[in-house]
Amino acid sequence: MASETEPRLNFAEALGVDAGISAQCFSVYIPDKSRDGTEIGNQRQWVLEALNLLGQINGGATAMPPCEGVWRNEQAEVIQEHPVVVYSYVVPEAFLANLGRIREFLHRLGRETNQGEVAFEFDGSFYRIHQFDEG
Amino acid sequence: MKAKEQSGRQTHVRIRDTSTALARIDPSQVASALDAEPVDFGFSGGGGPLSLFQIRQELLDRLRSTGGRPSLAEASRRAKIPLSAAQWKELEGIAAEVASPGFAPSAGQIASVLLSLSLRTIRSARQENHVAATKVNG
Numbered sequence: 001m002a003s004e005t006e007p008r009l010n011f012a013e014a015l016g017v018d019a020g021i022s023a024q025c026f027s028v029y030i031p032d033k034s035r036d037g038t039e040i041g042n043q044r045q046w047v048l049e050a051l052n053l054l055g056q057i058n059g060g061a062t063a064m065p066p067c068e069g070v071w072r073n074e075q076a077e078v079i080q081e082h083p084v085v086v087y088s089y090v091v092p093e094a095f096l097a098n099l100g101r102i103r104e105f106l107h108r109l110g111r112e113t114n115q116g117e118v119a120f121e122f123d124g125s126f127y128r129i130h131q132f133d134e135g
Numbered sequence: 136m137k138a139k140e141q142s143g144r145q146t147h148v149r150i151r152d153t154s155t156a157l158a159r160i161d162p163s164q165v166a167s168a169l170d171a172e173p174v175d176f177g178f179s180g181g182g183g184p185l186s187l188f189q190i191r192q193e194l195l196d197r198l199r200s201t202g203g204r205p206s207l208a209e210a211s212r213r214a215k216i217p218l219s220a221a222q223w224k225e226l227e228g229i230a231a232e233v234a235s236p237g238f239a240p241s242a243g244q245i246a247s248v249l250l251s252l253s254l255r256t257i258r259s260a261r262q263e264n265h266v267a268a269t270k271v272n273g
Contacts, residue, residue: 006231012154021156023235026165092158099168106169120171123162125188127171 022089026054027121028106032066033081035073035116046109047084053105054088057098061088073116087121107133149231156237159195191233193248194240210247218246 012021028050032043047063054061066082073079095102110118110132118129166173197208218226226242226249233240 006149006151008151008153010153012236017154021154021236023156023159023237090160092160096160096164099165103169106171120169122165123160125162126174127166127169128174129169129171131170133170 020091022058022091024090024092024123025087025121026058026090026095026102027085027087028054029069029083029085029119030063030109031081031083031113031115033079034114035079036114037073037077037079040113042113043084046113047086049105050086053101054086057094057101058088058091059094061086071116103133108135111135151231151234151239152236153239154236156235159238161195162192187229187233189252190229190245190248193252194233194244195238197248198240198244207244207247216246 011017030043030046030050032040034040043066051061051063064085064087066084069081069083071079071081106118106120106129109115110129112135115132116130118132120127120129162173165171194207197210198206223242226245230240230242230245233245
Protein backbone atom coordinates (compact mmCIF):
# COMPACT_ATOMS: atom_id res chain seq x y z
CA MET A 1 0.00 0.00 0.00
CA ALA A 2 1.36 3.40 -0.83
CA SER A 3 1.02 6.45 1.36
CA GLU A 4 -2.43 6.87 2.81
CA THR A 5 -2.44 10.47 1.61
CA GLU A 6 -2.27 9.35 -2.01
CA PRO A 7 -5.54 9.74 -3.88
CA ARG A 8 -6.63 6.53 -5.57
CA LEU A 9 -8.34 6.48 -8.92
CA ASN A 10 -9.34 3.77 -11.36
CA PHE A 11 -8.23 5.49 -14.56
CA ALA A 12 -9.61 2.76 -16.78
CA GLU A 13 -13.07 3.21 -15.32
CA ALA A 14 -12.84 6.99 -15.16
CA LEU A 15 -11.80 7.34 -18.80
CA GLY A 16 -13.95 4.53 -20.17
CA VAL A 17 -11.15 2.16 -21.13
CA ASP A 18 -12.77 -0.93 -22.58
CA ALA A 19 -9.73 -2.87 -23.80
CA GLY A 20 -6.95 -4.40 -21.71
CA ILE A 21 -4.30 -2.18 -20.19
CA SER A 22 -0.83 -3.19 -21.31
CA ALA A 23 1.75 -2.64 -18.58
CA GLN A 24 4.87 -3.69 -20.53
CA CYS A 25 6.48 -2.13 -23.58
CA PHE A 26 8.74 -3.70 -26.19
CA SER A 27 11.02 -1.35 -28.16
CA VAL A 28 13.51 -2.19 -30.86
CA TYR A 29 16.31 0.03 -32.18
CA ILE A 30 16.48 0.03 -35.97
CA PRO A 31 20.00 1.12 -37.00
CA ASP A 32 21.06 3.17 -40.02
CA LYS A 33 24.70 2.05 -39.89
CA SER A 34 26.49 -1.29 -39.92
CA ARG A 35 29.05 -2.39 -37.36
CA ASP A 36 31.84 -0.61 -39.28
CA GLY A 37 29.93 2.66 -39.63
CA THR A 38 28.73 2.38 -43.23
CA GLU A 39 25.14 3.31 -44.08
CA ILE A 40 22.90 0.27 -44.43
CA GLY A 41 20.76 2.13 -46.96
CA ASN A 42 17.42 0.49 -46.20
CA GLN A 43 16.59 1.58 -42.65
CA ARG A 44 13.09 2.64 -43.73
CA GLN A 45 12.31 -0.85 -44.98
CA TRP A 46 13.26 -2.34 -41.61
CA VAL A 47 11.24 0.27 -39.73
CA LEU A 48 8.16 -0.54 -41.77
CA GLU A 49 8.67 -4.25 -41.23
CA ALA A 50 9.02 -3.76 -37.46
CA LEU A 51 5.87 -1.63 -37.37
CA ASN A 52 3.96 -4.18 -39.37
CA LEU A 53 5.15 -7.12 -37.25
CA LEU A 54 4.50 -5.50 -33.85
CA GLY A 55 1.26 -3.98 -35.09
CA GLN A 56 0.00 -7.40 -36.11
CA ILE A 57 0.99 -8.96 -32.79
CA ASN A 58 0.03 -6.27 -30.28
CA GLY A 59 -2.58 -4.38 -32.23
CA GLY A 60 -0.41 -1.30 -32.75
CA ALA A 61 3.13 0.05 -32.85
CA THR A 62 4.80 3.46 -33.10
CA ALA A 63 8.04 4.59 -34.72
CA MET A 64 9.81 7.61 -33.28
CA PRO A 65 11.68 10.03 -35.57
CA PRO A 66 15.37 9.16 -36.03
CA CYS A 67 17.39 10.14 -32.98
CA GLU A 68 21.10 10.62 -32.48
CA GLY A 69 23.15 7.93 -30.82
CA VAL A 70 26.56 6.34 -30.59
CA TRP A 71 27.71 2.78 -30.36
CA ARG A 72 31.20 1.49 -29.54
CA ASN A 73 32.19 -1.34 -31.86
CA GLU A 74 34.58 -4.26 -31.35
CA GLN A 75 37.53 -2.07 -32.41
CA ALA A 76 36.57 0.49 -29.74
CA GLU A 77 35.56 2.94 -32.47
CA VAL A 78 32.57 5.08 -31.56
CA ILE A 79 30.06 4.87 -34.40
CA GLN A 80 27.65 7.79 -34.68
CA GLU A 81 24.25 6.73 -35.89
CA HIS A 82 20.61 7.73 -36.19
CA PRO A 83 18.51 4.80 -35.03
CA VAL A 84 14.74 4.72 -35.20
CA VAL A 85 13.02 3.33 -32.12
CA VAL A 86 9.90 1.31 -32.82
CA TYR A 87 7.85 0.52 -29.73
CA SER A 88 4.73 -1.38 -28.94
CA TYR A 89 2.83 -2.06 -25.73
CA VAL A 90 2.39 -5.78 -25.47
CA VAL A 91 -0.69 -7.95 -25.35
CA PRO A 92 0.84 -10.76 -23.28
CA GLU A 93 -0.80 -13.80 -24.82
CA ALA A 94 -0.21 -12.72 -28.42
CA PHE A 95 3.29 -11.49 -27.65
CA LEU A 96 4.34 -14.78 -26.06
CA ALA A 97 2.78 -16.77 -28.90
CA ASN A 98 4.76 -14.74 -31.46
CA LEU A 99 8.18 -14.56 -29.83
CA GLY A 100 9.49 -16.83 -32.57
CA ARG A 101 8.52 -14.29 -35.26
CA ILE A 102 10.10 -11.48 -33.25
CA ARG A 103 13.27 -13.49 -32.81
CA GLU A 104 13.42 -14.23 -36.53
CA PHE A 105 13.08 -10.52 -37.29
CA LEU A 106 15.68 -9.32 -34.77
CA HIS A 107 18.28 -11.89 -35.77
CA ARG A 108 17.71 -11.30 -39.50
CA LEU A 109 18.05 -7.54 -38.90
CA GLY A 110 21.39 -8.10 -37.21
CA ARG A 111 22.64 -10.55 -39.81
CA GLU A 112 21.53 -8.80 -43.00
CA THR A 113 22.56 -5.29 -41.92
CA ASN A 114 25.88 -6.49 -40.49
CA GLN A 115 25.33 -5.33 -36.91
CA GLY A 116 27.68 -5.80 -34.00
CA GLU A 117 24.59 -6.07 -31.85
CA VAL A 118 20.85 -5.62 -32.03
CA ALA A 119 19.30 -3.81 -29.08
CA PHE A 120 15.81 -3.88 -27.67
CA GLU A 121 14.06 -2.91 -24.47
CA PHE A 122 11.44 -4.84 -22.61
CA ASP A 123 9.70 -3.79 -19.42
CA GLY A 124 12.27 -1.10 -18.69
CA SER A 125 15.41 -3.17 -19.22
CA PHE A 126 17.88 -3.07 -22.06
CA TYR A 127 18.89 -6.23 -23.97
CA ARG A 128 21.52 -6.96 -26.58
CA ILE A 129 21.86 -9.74 -29.15
CA HIS A 130 25.42 -10.37 -30.32
CA GLN A 131 25.20 -13.78 -31.94
CA PHE A 132 22.63 -13.96 -34.71
CA ASP A 133 20.81 -17.11 -35.82
CA GLU A 134 21.86 -18.43 -39.20
CA GLY A 135 19.44 -17.66 -42.01
CA MET B 136 -3.90 18.46 -4.41
CA LYS B 137 -0.70 19.27 -2.58
CA ALA B 138 1.28 17.86 0.31
CA LYS B 139 3.76 19.86 2.33
CA GLU B 140 7.29 18.51 2.49
CA GLN B 141 9.89 19.07 5.20
CA SER B 142 11.82 21.51 3.01
CA GLY B 143 8.87 23.85 3.10
CA ARG B 144 8.23 23.45 -0.63
CA GLN B 145 4.96 22.03 -1.77
CA THR B 146 4.73 19.16 -4.17
CA HIS B 147 1.78 17.56 -5.87
CA VAL B 148 0.86 14.17 -4.46
CA ARG B 149 0.99 11.13 -6.71
CA ILE B 150 -2.31 9.66 -7.89
CA ARG B 151 -2.41 5.91 -7.45
CA ASP B 152 -4.00 4.18 -10.44
CA THR B 153 -6.09 1.22 -9.32
CA SER B 154 -7.01 -0.02 -12.83
CA THR B 155 -6.50 -3.71 -13.53
CA ALA B 156 -3.92 -4.40 -16.22
CA LEU B 157 -3.28 -7.41 -18.42
CA ALA B 158 -1.07 -10.13 -16.95
CA ARG B 159 2.65 -9.39 -16.91
CA ILE B 160 5.26 -11.41 -18.79
CA ASP B 161 8.42 -12.49 -16.98
CA PRO B 162 11.24 -10.61 -18.81
CA SER B 163 13.58 -13.60 -18.45
CA GLN B 164 11.17 -15.60 -20.63
CA VAL B 165 11.46 -12.97 -23.39
CA ALA B 166 15.26 -12.73 -23.07
CA SER B 167 15.59 -16.48 -23.33
CA ALA B 168 13.25 -16.81 -26.32
CA LEU B 169 15.06 -14.07 -28.25
CA ASP B 170 18.53 -15.27 -27.22
CA ALA B 171 19.33 -11.82 -25.84
CA GLU B 172 21.71 -10.75 -23.13
CA PRO B 173 20.17 -8.47 -20.53
CA VAL B 174 22.25 -5.48 -19.54
CA ASP B 175 20.53 -4.67 -16.27
CA PHE B 176 18.89 -7.84 -15.22
CA GLY B 177 18.97 -10.40 -12.47
CA PHE B 178 20.25 -10.24 -8.97
CA SER B 179 23.89 -9.31 -8.55
CA GLY B 180 25.36 -11.60 -5.98
CA GLY B 181 28.50 -9.54 -5.68
CA GLY B 182 26.99 -6.89 -3.50
CA GLY B 183 26.31 -4.39 -6.27
CA PRO B 184 23.59 -1.79 -5.93
CA LEU B 185 20.04 -3.01 -6.23
CA SER B 186 18.03 -1.55 -9.04
CA LEU B 187 14.33 -0.82 -8.95
CA PHE B 188 14.03 -3.38 -11.71
CA GLN B 189 15.45 -6.10 -9.46
CA ILE B 190 13.13 -5.15 -6.63
CA ARG B 191 10.15 -5.15 -8.94
CA GLN B 192 11.09 -8.49 -10.49
CA GLU B 193 11.55 -10.09 -7.07
CA LEU B 194 8.14 -8.78 -6.05
CA LEU B 195 6.52 -10.11 -9.20
CA ASP B 196 8.13 -13.49 -8.61
CA ARG B 197 7.00 -13.69 -5.01
CA LEU B 198 3.61 -11.99 -4.92
CA ARG B 199 0.87 -14.58 -4.80
CA SER B 200 -2.81 -13.78 -4.96
CA THR B 201 -5.00 -15.63 -2.51
CA GLY B 202 -8.19 -13.85 -3.36
CA GLY B 203 -7.57 -10.66 -1.40
CA ARG B 204 -4.49 -8.47 -1.59
CA PRO B 205 -1.57 -10.52 -3.02
CA SER B 206 0.88 -11.59 -0.33
CA LEU B 207 4.57 -12.48 -0.53
CA ALA B 208 5.20 -16.18 -0.89
CA GLU B 209 7.10 -17.79 2.01
CA ALA B 210 6.74 -14.66 4.15
CA SER B 211 4.61 -15.93 7.00
CA ARG B 212 6.30 -14.35 9.99
CA ARG B 213 5.52 -10.76 10.91
CA ALA B 214 8.30 -9.12 12.90
CA LYS B 215 8.48 -5.65 14.38
CA ILE B 216 11.47 -3.93 12.81
CA PRO B 217 12.41 -0.46 14.04
CA LEU B 218 12.35 2.10 11.24
CA SER B 219 12.54 5.87 11.15
CA ALA B 220 9.75 7.90 9.61
CA ALA B 221 12.15 8.90 6.83
CA GLN B 222 12.96 5.26 6.03
CA TRP B 223 9.28 4.36 5.87
CA LYS B 224 8.66 7.34 3.59
CA GLU B 225 11.49 6.14 1.36
CA LEU B 226 9.94 2.67 1.20
CA GLU B 227 6.62 4.24 0.25
CA GLY B 228 8.41 6.17 -2.48
CA ILE B 229 9.97 2.98 -3.88
CA ALA B 230 6.58 1.25 -3.73
CA ALA B 231 5.07 4.08 -5.74
CA GLU B 232 7.91 4.02 -8.29
CA VAL B 233 7.69 0.30 -9.04
CA ALA B 234 3.89 0.30 -9.10
CA SER B 235 1.97 0.05 -12.34
CA PRO B 236 -1.68 -0.61 -13.19
CA GLY B 237 -2.68 -3.83 -11.48
CA PHE B 238 0.53 -3.95 -9.45
CA ALA B 239 0.59 -1.93 -6.25
CA PRO B 240 3.01 -3.32 -3.66
CA SER B 241 2.95 -1.99 -0.12
CA ALA B 242 5.88 -0.30 1.62
CA GLY B 243 6.07 -3.35 3.91
CA GLN B 244 6.39 -5.69 0.94
CA ILE B 245 9.20 -3.52 -0.46
CA ALA B 246 10.96 -3.75 2.92
CA SER B 247 10.55 -7.52 2.94
CA VAL B 248 12.00 -7.87 -0.55
CA LEU B 249 14.93 -5.56 0.21
CA LEU B 250 15.67 -7.60 3.31
CA SER B 251 15.55 -10.93 1.47
CA LEU B 252 17.77 -9.61 -1.35
CA SER B 253 20.28 -8.28 1.16
CA LEU B 254 20.30 -11.56 3.08
CA ARG B 255 20.87 -13.43 -0.19
CA THR B 256 23.87 -11.21 -0.94
CA ILE B 257 25.36 -11.78 2.51
CA ARG B 258 24.71 -15.54 2.30
CA SER B 259 26.41 -15.68 -1.08
CA ALA B 260 29.43 -13.68 0.15
CA ARG B 261 29.77 -15.91 3.22
CA GLN B 262 29.66 -19.03 1.06
CA GLU B 263 32.37 -17.62 -1.22
CA ASN B 264 34.52 -16.77 1.79
CA HIS B 265 34.00 -20.26 3.18
CA VAL B 266 35.06 -21.86 -0.13
CA ALA B 267 38.14 -19.59 -0.32
CA ALA B 268 39.10 -20.41 3.27
CA THR B 269 38.65 -24.14 2.63
CA LYS B 270 40.97 -23.96 -0.40
CA VAL B 271 43.64 -22.08 1.56
CA ASN B 272 43.46 -24.41 4.53
CA GLY B 273 42.99 -27.58 2.52
